Amino acid sequence: MTDGETGRLFRLAYVPGVTPAKWVNVWTERMADVPVTLVAVPAAEAAGLLRNGGADAGFLRLPVDRDGLSVIPLYVETMVVMVPKDHAVAAADEVTVADLVDDEVFHPLDDTIEWTVRPGLPAFTRPATTADAVELVAAGTGILLVPLSLARLHHRRDLTYRPVSDAPQSQVALTWPTDATTDLVEDFIGIVRGRTVNSSRGRTPAAPVEKPAQRQAKKPVQNQNGSGRRAVLAGRKKKGNRPR
Numbered sequence: 332m333t334d335g336e337t338g339r340l341f342r343l344a345y346v347p348g349v350t351p352a353k354w355v356n357v358w359t360e361r362m363a364d365v366p367v368t369l370v371a372v373p374a375a376e377a378a379g380l381l382r383n384g385g386a387d388a389g390f391l392r393l394p395v396d397r398d399g400l401s402v403i404p405l406y407v408e409t410m411v412v413m414v415p416k417d418h419a420v421a422a423a424d425e426v427t428v429a430d431l432v433d434d435e436v437f438h439p440l441d442d443t444i445e446w447t448v449r450p451g452l453p454a455f456t457r458p459a460t461t462a463d464a465v466e467l468v469a470a471g472t473g474i475l476l477v478p479l480s481l482a483r484l485h486h487r488r489d490l491t492y493r494p495v496s497d498a499p500q501s502q503v504a505l506t507w508p509t510d511a512t513t514d515l516v517e518d519f520i521g522i523v524r525g526r527t528v529n530s531s532r533g534r535t536p537a538a539p540v541e542k543p544a545q546r547q548a549k550k551p552v553q554n555q556n557g558s559g560r561r562a563v564l565a566g567r568k569k570k571g572n573r574p575r
Contacts, residue, residue: 341515344370344389346377347461348408348480349503351390357522365515373460375441381508388507388516392443392478395506403505403520408478410444410498413468416491420474425494435473437464444499450476461485 341358345351351369358367370386377391382399393404412431414420420430428450436451439458454473458464464475465485477485478501482492505523507516 339365341365341367341388341519342370342386343367343519344372344377344380344386344391346372346374346389346391348478348484349390349392350480354519354522358519361522361528362515362518373441374443378506381506384508384511387511387513388505388519390503391506393502393504394443394445395504399509400506401509401512403523405503405505405523407500407502408480410476410495410500411479411482411492412495413465413475413477413482413485413490413492415468415471416489418474418491420493421491423493425496427497428495431474431476431495437467437473437475439464439475444476444478444501446499450495450498465490 341362343351343355355367355369358365370380370389372380372386372389374392377389378395378400380386381389390405393402395402412420412426420426423430431451434451435454436449437454437456437458438449439461441460451474454467456467458467461475461477461481462485465487467473468475469487469489476495476498477492479492479494505520
């Protein structure tokens with residue numbers, strides 16, 4: 332179990348296609364005494380993993396059931412259509428949903444994209460995962476719409492992909508259990524948001540301790556007519572006029 336408060340370990344989950352390397356690298360530089368463990372998780376299981384304490388935070392694709400979870404939306408990805416290289420789509424630079432009306436489109440069970448109306452015709456089966464759907468596309472039995480990062484993740488020489496200009500975009504978010512917002516989670520939020528190492532994370536800083544060498548006698552306050560200064564000068568004159 333993560334020792335989040337004492338800084339022994341930080342577990343970071345991520346769904347397929349998300350690459351957390353740039354944030355992990357910053358964490359490693361700033362928090363060298365706190366190792367980070369990456370937890371790869373299927374998209375359909377990611378929210379449950381966080382709720383069950385399987386990770387301290389994670390990168391998920393929206394939408395997600397936010398019950399008990401805090402969410403910071405990060406970036407959006409273009410949707411693309413994956414097709415065999417000899418498919419008619421391969422001849423275009425980009426396509427629209429209407430261009431796919433006669434194609435059988437796979438809808439894997441781990442798909443998180445919200446469609447008002449799904450494109451094309453329903454394929455003969457619903458694969459369990461995107462990876463399974465890619466295999467079926469390669470077999471020539473249908474096509475598949477996925478976020479660009481997933482198309483790159485499942486790249487094959489016999490397949491290609493093209494942007495779908497009017498398809499919904501996929502958004503990635505940083506997510507964590509709301510009731511487990513530890514200091515380490517706050518540290519990671521700061522990294523993802525681009526805060527510098529000296530930035531405040533919203534905590535109330537402790538009052539600085541004044542060192543003895545920094546303590547100095549307060550100077551008399553000068554009022555508008557300068558009486559404070561005259562009083563000091565008068566005192567110096569008296570000291571100078573003392574009889575020896």
